[in-house]
Amino acid sequence: MIPVLLILLPLLTGIISFFIKEENAAKGWGLLSAVLTLTVAIAGVYFYPAAQLSFDSAWLPSLGSRFAMSMDGMSKMLVLLTAISFPLIFIATYKNQYKNPGSFYALMLLTQTGLMGVFVANDALLFYFFWELALIPVYFLCSLWGGEKRIAVTFKFFIYTFIGSLMMLAGILYMYFQTADHSFAWQSFYNVQLASEKQLFVFWLFFVAFAIKMPIFPFHTWQPDAYEQSPTATTMVLSGIMVKMGIFAVIKWLLPFFPTASDQFAQWIILLSVIGMLYASLIAIRQDDIKRLIAYSSIAHIGLMSATLFTGSRVGLEGVMIQMFNHGINVIGLWIVADAIEQQLGTRKFSELGGLAQKAPSLAILLVVMAFANIALPLTNAFIGEFLMFNGLFHYNIWITAVAGISIILAAVYTLNMVQKVFYGNTTDVTSNAIDISGNIRLALVILVVLVIALGVYPQPMIDLTKDTVGATMAGK
Amino acid sequence: MNAIILSALLGVVMMFSGILTKNKSVLKYIAAVGLLLLIAFNVMDTYAIFKFEINSRGLLSFEKFGLYFNTLAFAATFIYVLLSGSDIERAGINVAEYFALIFFVLCGLSILSGFNGMLMLFLGIEILSIPLYILTGSDKRNLKSNEAALKYFLMGSFTTGIMLMGIAFFYGATGSFTLNAPPVIPTTGMVNPSFLHVGGLLLLFVAMAFKVSAAPFHFWTPDVYDGAPSVFTSFMATIVKAAGFVAFIRLFQSQAIALGPTWKIILSIVIILTLMIGNITAVFQQSVKRMLAYSSIAQAGFMLFALFSSNDLAKEGILLYSVAYSLATIGIFAVLIKMDDYTFDGFNGLSKSHPVLAFTTTVFLLSLAGIPLTAGFFAKYYMLASVVKEGGSIWLVIVALFFAAVSVYYYFRVIQAMYFKEGDATTAPISGAFKLALIVVAGLVILLGIFPSIILNGFYF
Numbered sequence: 001m002i003p004v005l006l007i008l009l010p011l012l013t014g015i016i017s018f019f020i021k022e023e024n025a026a027k028g029w030g031l032l033s034a035v036l037t038l039t040v041a042i043a044g045v046y047f048y049p050a051a052q053l054s055f056d057s058a059w060l061p062s063l064g065s066r067f068a069m070s071m072d073g074m075s076k077m078l079v080l081l082t083a084i085s086f087p088l089i090f091i092a093t094y095k096n097q098y099k100n101p102g103s104f105y106a107l108m109l110l111t112q113t114g115l116m117g118v119f120v121a122n123d124a125l126l127f128y129f130f131w132e133l134a135l136i137p138v139y140f141l142c143s144l145w146g147g148e149k150r151i152a153v154t155f156k157f158f159i160y161t162f163i164g165s166l167m168m169l170a171g172i173l174y175m176y177f178q179t180a181d182h183s184f185a186w187q188s189f190y191n192v193q194l195a196s197e198k199q200l201f202v203f204w205l206f207f208v209a210f211a212i213k214m215p216i217f218p219f220h221t222w223q224p225d226a227y228e229q230s231p232t233a234t235t236m237v238l239s240g241i242m243v244k245m246g247i248f249a250v251i252k253w254l255l256p257f258f259p260t261a262s263d264q265f266a267q268w269i270i271l272l273s274v275i276g277m278l279y280a281s282l283i284a285i286r287q288d289d290i291k292r293l294i295a296y297s298s299i300a301h302i303g304l305m306s307a308t309l310f311t312g313s314r315v316g317l318e319g320v321m322i323q324m325f326n327h328g329i330n331v332i333g334l335w336i337v338a339d340a341i342e343q344q345l346g347t348r349k350f351s352e353l354g355g356l357a358q359k360a361p362s363l364a365i366l367l368v369v370m371a372f373a374n375i376a377l378p379l380t381n382a383f384i385g386e387f388l389m390f391n392g393l394f395h396y397n398i399w400i401t402a403v404a405g406i407s408i409i410l411a412a413v414y415t416l417n418m419v420q421k422v423f424y425g426n427t428t429d430v431t432s433n434a435i436d437i438s439g440n441i442r443l444a445l446v447i448l449v450v451l452v453i454a455l456g457v458y459p460q461p462m463i464d465l466t467k468d469t470v471g472a473t474m475a476g477k
Numbered sequence: 478m479n480a481i482i483l484s485a486l487l488g489v490v491m492m493f494s495g496i497l498t499k500n501k502s503v504l505k506y507i508a509a510v511g512l513l514l515l516i517a518f519n520v521m522d523t524y525a526i527f528k529f530e531i532n533s534r535g536l537l538s539f540e541k542f543g544l545y546f547n548t549l550a551f552a553a554t555f556i557y558v559l560l561s562g563s564d565i566e567r568a569g570i571n572v573a574e575y576f577a578l579i580f581f582v583l584c585g586l587s588i589l590s591g592f593n594g595m596l597m598l599f600l601g602i603e604i605l606s607i608p609l610y611i612l613t614g615s616d617k618r619n620l621k622s623n624e625a626a627l628k629y630f631l632m633g634s635f636t637t638g639i640m641l642m643g644i645a646f647f648y649g650a651t652g653s654f655t656l657n658a659p660p661v662i663p664t665t666g667m668v669n670p671s672f673l674h675v676g677g678l679l680l681l682f683v684a685m686a687f688k689v690s691a692a693p694f695h696f697w698t699p700d701v702y703d704g705a706p707s708v709f710t711s712f713m714a715t716i717v718k719a720a721g722f723v724a725f726i727r728l729f730q731s732q733a734i735a736l737g738p739t740w741k742i743i744l745s746i747v748i749i750l751t752l753m754i755g756n757i758t759a760v761f762q763q764s765v766k767r768m769l770a771y772s773s774i775a776q777a778g779f780m781l782f783a784l785f786s787s788n789d790l791a792k793e794g795i796l797l798y799s800v801a802y803s804l805a806t807i808g809i810f811a812v813l814i815k816m817d818d819y820t821f822d823g824f825n826g827l828s829k830s831h832p833v834l835a836f837t838t839t840v841f842l843l844s845l846a847g848i849p850l851t852a853g854f855f856a857k858y859y860m861l862a863s864v865v866k867e868g869g870s871i872w873l874v875i876v877a878l879f880f881a882a883v884s885v886y887y888y889f890r891v892i893q894a895m896y897f898k899e900g901d902a903t904t905a906p907i908s909g910a911f912k913l914a915l916i917v918v919a920g921l922v923i924l925l926g927i928f929p930s931i932i933l934n935g936f937y938f
Contacts, residue, residue: 062930132849143897151897155889162885166878169858173865173874 002044002052003069003120006079007113009037014109020102027094030105034086037112041083045076045465054122064176064183065125074321074469077462078119078248081328082241084451086112089240092336092444093233096343098145104231107137111237118245124172124184127253128165134242135161138234145231157226160219164209171205175257189257196260203261206254207269214246216269216306217276220299227295232339235291239298240332244324247305251320251473255309266310270396273307274404276300281410285417290338290348293418294331297374300407301327307404308389314474316392321466322459323385326373329455330382333370333448337363340441341422345430350418355427359434364423366445371419373452375412381455478529478539479522480515480547480587487511488580495573505562508576512555515583519547535655536594542792543590545936546723549796550586550716553803554579557712560811560914564708569615575709578608582717589724594654595644598724602640602688605720606633609713613705625704632687632697640684646677656731670735678732682743685728689721691781692750695774699758702770710766711810714773719799722780726795730787744785745873751778752880759887766819768887769809772845775884776802779877782860786867793933794859800932801852801925805841808918811911812838815904821890825900833912834904835895837919842888844922847881852925857881859929 013033020026044053054070071079086108098104114134121127135158142154172184179188194202212219227235255262277300284296305323308316340363341356342348357364373380376387386408394401427434437445455462494507521527523544558565558579566572585605592598610633614626648654650673683694690698702710733740755775762768780802783795812834816823828835844853861874895902925931 060928060930062933129849136843136848140896143893151893155893158889159882159885163879163882166882167875170861170865170871170874170878173858173862174871176862177865177868 001055002040002048003071003116004055005040006037006044006083006116006120009033009040010109010112010116014106014113017102017106017109020105023098023101026101026105027090030109031087031090031094033109034083034090034112037116038083038087041079044071045080059123059126063125064179064181066123066183066185067126068123068185069120069126070122071120072469072472073466074248074251074324075119077321077325077466078241078244079116081244081325082112082115082119085236085240085328085332088332088336088444088447089233089236091440093339094440095438096231096233096339098231100144104141104145104233107141108233108237110137111141111234115237115241115245119248122186124175124186124189124253126184128169128172131168131245131249132165134245135165138238138242141234142226142230145234147229149225150229153222153225153229157222160212160222161209164212164219167205168209171202171209174202174205186252189253192257194258196264199258199261200264203254203258203265206258207250207265210246210249210254211306212246213249214243214302214306215299216273216303217279217299218272220276220280223299224292224295227298228289228291232291232335232342236332236335239295239335240328243298243302244328247302247309247320247324250306250309251317251469255473262310263312266312269310270307270400273303273310274400277303277307277404277407278410281407281414284414285410287414288350290341290350290418290422291335293414294334294338297411297414298327298331300411301331304386304389304393304404304407307400308392311392311396313392313395314470315388315395317470317473318463318466319385319388319390319392321470322455322462323382323389325462326381326385326452326455329448329451330370330373333366333445333452334374336441336444336448337367337370340437344437345434347430350421352428352430353422354425354431355423356431356434357423358427359431360436362442363437363445366442366449367423368419369449369452370445371415373456374415376408379453379456381452381459383456384459478531478537479518479527480544480551481584481591482529483515483518484580484584484587487515488577488584491573491577491580495571495577501566501572502563504572504576505558505566508562508579509555509558511580512551512558516548516551516555519544519551519587523548533597536597537588537591538593539591541936542796543723543727546590546719546796546799547587548935549800549932550590550720551583553716553800553807554583554712556804556914556918557716557807560807560911560918561708561711561814563911564811564814568706568708569617571615575612575615578612579712581608582712586716586720589720590727592724592727593656595647595656596654598728599637599640599644601724602684603637605717606637606688609709609717612709612713613701615709616706619706621704622706625701628704629697629701636684636687636694639680639687643677643680643684646673646680648677650674650677656728670737674735678729678736681728685721685725686747689718689725689777689780690774691747691777692754692774693747695751695754695777698774699767699770702773703764703767707766707810707814710770711807711814714769714810715803715806716799718773718777719780719795719803722777722783722795722799726784726787726792729784733787741785741870744781745870748778748781748785748873749876751775751781752877756880756883756887760883762887763821764819765813765816765821765824765891768821768891769806769813772884772887773806775880776845778880779857779860782864782877785870785873786863788863788866790859790863790866793936794856794863796936797852797859797925797929797932798856801844801856801922804918804922804925805844805851805853808841808915808922809838809845811915815907815911817903817905821894822898822900824891824894824902825898827895827902827904830902831904831907833915834907837915838895839892840919840922842891844926846885846888850923850926852922852929854926855929 059067117130280299287293376382588601616622687694759771783791844851847857
């Protein structure tokens with residue numbers, strides 16, 4: 001029942017939220033819903049017996065599709081990430097002003113519904129449904145509350161991902177007719193033994209959809225614009241959780257079905273990912289806008305994850321699992337800082353900022369921890385994930401590892417550069433009257449920093465949580 | 478047979494009720510009651526509770542599929558009359574005649590869903606088309622409406638000629654009007670059709686392609702749909718078009734074998750052309766009404782898949798597609814008729830002035846684009862699944878999906894105008910009942926998007 005609750009709770013509260021007119025009521029309602037979902041998620045993952053974690057009911061018997069859901073380690077981890085992120089996002093942006101706040105929170109909660117559904121669905125058609133359901137509310141969120149160029153940018157994002165989804169639909173259809181029992185169940189797809197030349201073709205139908213979502217080079221062009229133009233609360237969802245849909249889908253819905261094709265194309269995808277890492281890191285250095293910098297930095301991090309996925313190494317996969325969670329936490333932290341600055345000072349440009357540490361010392365300290373996590377310094381959560389991933393990559397090919405390693409150095413360059421330009425140096429006209437962050441942002445950031453350090457010192461719980469998925473994925477090799 | 482007889486009778490009743498009452502809205506209610514009667518009698522026919530029997534000597538044969546299609550088409554017409562009935566009253570002065578003509582169209586539709594011989598096909602098509610020529614020209618003081626009616630009539634008559642020629646060839650080749658499968662050579666198992674047979678079928682194909690506005694026989698569609706009073710375009714583009722497809726499928730499911738492998742090649746070319754012309758041209762339109770005309774060509778491209786892969790999924794699919802497409806299009810046209818300005822800019826800011834209209838229109842547009850959770854998704858899904866099931870043509874599916882992505886572009890332009898652009902879209906006065914009806918239709922679209930089996934169960938039980 002837990003997966004059904006995780007979907008129904010945000011869905012119903014979201015629909016109710018459309019009818020809330022009063023601003024504080026809408027914010028309170030959204031937060032309440034997100035906290036409730038978090039409670040259910042924690043209870044489900046840690047306290048309820050495993051039998052409660054799956055659900056199966058008839059949906060479309062004539063098509064062979066069932067309303068089937070289950071949660072393995074990876075899906076527990078991502079459900080936790082989703083459930084933790086939403087209350088934090090709502091707390092951190094509590095003071096932001098929106099027109100039609102009821103609709104804003106309603107669409108955010110509907111996005112959460114879609115995300116939860118993607119992570120728990122165990123039936124390909126159901127998975128496709130939630131995959132799209134996560135997209136539609138985001139389209140409206142970005143187009144209604146975004147920046148100046150929002151309409152064109154969001155539309156590009158939508159078309160990109162929609163084309164990907166349609167290709168995946170063709171792939172799902174193809175696989176469906178190959179199954180022995182004409183079913184969309186994950187297990188039936190898994191049992192299909194596709195001839196290798198067919199794998200080589202169907203693989204791409206799925207992979208392009210996931211590659212656009214992640215995004216990896218050269219499918220990434222929608223991403224920096226979309227991150228920049230979206231309202232920051234939505235950007236946090238996009239980069240913290242939604243990109244994980246792509247990685248999650250590769251692990252659950254791609255690698256197990258097409259082992260031959262995955263091996264065959266691994267080197268090309270790894271190469272593309274590494275090119276993307278370097279390319280994004282180099283562009284990040286040249287940025288003058290905090291949001292765009294974080295967007296490019298995110299492409300680089302995702303590139304490392306997707307490269308590692310295709311090395312077929314066990315340690316690497318463990319690293320990806322940990323990093324999916326940690327990247328979510330870290331990037332949301334960075335967005336919160338960016339939003340705090342923008343809300344207060346009205347600009348995101350480095351050239352107009354400086355010396356903020358004197359005015360806002362606690363923001364500076366919290367940002368520095370987040371920045372360290374972004375460059376994966378030891379004792380921060382990202383260190384262990386990146387270490388394991390590089391370990392996996394190293395066993396695959398030492399040269400690729402060396403090139404990918406450059407991006408770590410570049411990450412340090414652009415991240416520290418940002419810290420320096422925004423927080424140190426002389427104050428400017430814009431920052432001279434700045435004040436420190438308010439209580440709600442402080443609360444959200446402190447929680448994130450505690451998570452960053454706790455998981456950096458003791459990552460074992462995350463490794464244990466996702467052990468079964470790693471084992472199952474590796475067993476198929 | 479119930480549907481054919483009753484719909485013809487109701488047409489006559491509607492004509493005379495125009496003499497008996499001068500109150501226009503009474504006519505709407507008479508038509509609605511007539512449609513409910515029609516549905517009831519057709520259901521009785523389906524389950525053999527009560528039926529008229531006339532010996533048609535094999536020219537008509539009623540099966541579950543055709544009868545069920547009738548029920549769905551009558552139900553869609555009922556929804557159409559509920560949503561746009563008051564706009565039919567405003568279309569011109571001869572309101573009773575308009576309703577009568579709609580019933581005559583339904584009579585032609587019931588013949589087309591049950592024909593088993595070429596003569597009945599011809600009769601059905603003509604009974605269906607002639608009232609449409611009149612409805613197109615019903616706004617007789619409007620030059621565009623006149624032009625559209627004349628164009629439609631001339632082109633339609635020309636196509637009728639081609640169809641008759643095809644039927645004549647067919648008769649010459651087989652010596653019969655009935656749709657029997659062509660003879661198979663026992664030794665090889667191959668069909669050996671004569672030149673006349675193939676030529677006749679090709680001429681029939683052209684005529685039918687014209688009726689469902691498949692490219693390259695689609696040229697009349699944009700002008701006619703644009704010129705006709707919107708309220709009749711809505712009817713023409715949905716229920717009538719679906720009837721054309723049902724007839725198309727009935728005709729070729731037994732005869733396609735005579736054309737051999739060429740059949741699939743011709744059809745693939747027509748499908749791709751239709752998808753391409755419909756979708757690409759729709760992108761460049763400035764008027765929502767004209768965009769919907771091209772979108773209806775594009776949607777016809779998807780419906781042609783039912784012809785391509787004549788398996789059970791295709792049959793279920795065409796039913797679902799007809800319903801999904803009709804509901805969404807009738808809904809959009811119902812809103813469009815209320816708008817003062819038919820251009821995309823005319824929709825600017827509709828979400829502020831009329832949130833209900835904007836929301837329901839969004840649902841309809843998402844359904845036309847085939848986004849999950851709306852009926853349109855499963856409609857497209859069934860069509861594509863039927864092609865994949867046939868095997869070997871997955872490239873065609875990918876082409877279709879590409880054009881489905883293109884279609885998002887022009888459907889979403891309306892959504893963008895309504896929600897994201899500033900403006901004050903003005904409309905005719907909107908009644909509460911109209912809003913309620915729109916919400917019900919949008920609710921149906923979403924319900925079918927989650928449980929398409931509601932429609933399909935009726936087909937099997």
